[in-house]
Amino acid sequence: MPSTEAPIGAQKFVPEGTRELDELKAAAAGCEGCELHENATQTVFGRGAASARVVFVGEQPGDIEDQKGLPFVGPAGRLLREAVDAAGIDASNVYITNAVKHFRFELRGSRRIHQSPGPAHIAACRPWLVAEFALLKPEMVIVLGATAAKSLLGPAFRVTRSRGQLMPWPASAQHPGDFPAADVQALATIHPSAVLRADDRDAAYKGLVDDLKVAAEALSR
Numbered sequence: 001m002p003s004t005e006a007p008i009g010a011q012k013f014v015p016e017g018t019r020e021l022d023e024l025k026a027a028a029a030g031c032e033g034c035e036l037h038e039n040a041t042q043t044v045f046g047r048g049a050a051s052a053r054v055v056f057v058g059e060q061p062g063d064i065e066d067q068k069g070l071p072f073v074g075p076a077g078r079l080l081r082e083a084v085d086a087a088g089i090d091a092s093n094v095y096i097t098n099a100v101k102h103f104r105f106e107l108r109g110s111r112r113i114h115q116s117p118g119p120a121h122i123a124a125c126r127p128w129l130v131a132e133f134a135l136l137k138p139e140m141v142i143v144l145g146a147t148a149a150k151s152l153l154g155p156a157f158r159v160t161r162s163r164g165q166l167m168p169w170p171a172s173a174q175h176p177g178d179f180p181a182a183d184v185q186a187l188a189t190i191h192p193s194a195v196l197r198a199d200d201r202d203a204a205y206k207g208l209v210d211d212l213k214v215a216a217e218a219l220s221r
């Protein structure tokens with residue numbers, strides 16, 4: 001598919017009436033809803049318990065995730081798991097996924113350099129996220145980083161301004177017949193890869209943990 005064409009989107013690949021995350025994952029493996037599947041190694045679907053109370057949503061899989069077919073298994077994922085643990089969130093209550101399920105990159109020599117997904121990729125991939133939410137019915141969604149936050153919470157949302165604040169899902173970010181239910185709580189924070197890139201990594205990590213402690217506290221009530 002030439003990149004100038006609008007993506008057809010993932011909806012036609014989402015099985016109707018599915019009750020199992022594994023079934024969704026298997027179907028997503030064959031998704032050709034946008035051109036990102038052409039160069040990436042494989043679809044990287046979410047993972048975690050079907051009974052998870054919290055869903056983390058990042059931007060897209062990275063290089064290592066693309067190769068392994070699992071989300072958040074690279075350095076950023078390790079750091080996120082440490083932060084989740086440090087904040088006191090029970091890892092068995094967590095499901096983790098991305099707004100876009102194929103790795104977008106640019107080849108420079110033999111290196112694959114991360115490129116943020118565009119609005120068209122996020123829109124194309126949204127049916128998978130909606131389907132995950134429909135099965136999981138989480139109490140809380142934690143959005144990681146600016147790209148995921150803008151796509152889920154609205155283009156005006158600023159992570160820098162509103163991070164670490166637990167809020168009802170913004171009415172302006174609700175879509176008819178779509179996720180989320182009105183009683184889902186939302187919290188945005190920085191993406192763990194931003195901690196890895198930060199000049200003051202300790203301070204950035206502490207900020208991430210502090211944000212997640214707000215979620216932990218709410219989940220313990």
Ligand code: SF4
Nearest residue numbers: 031033034037102125
């Ligand atoms: S990024 Fe999403 S919509 Fe695009 S091909 Fe992959 S799974 Fe399908």
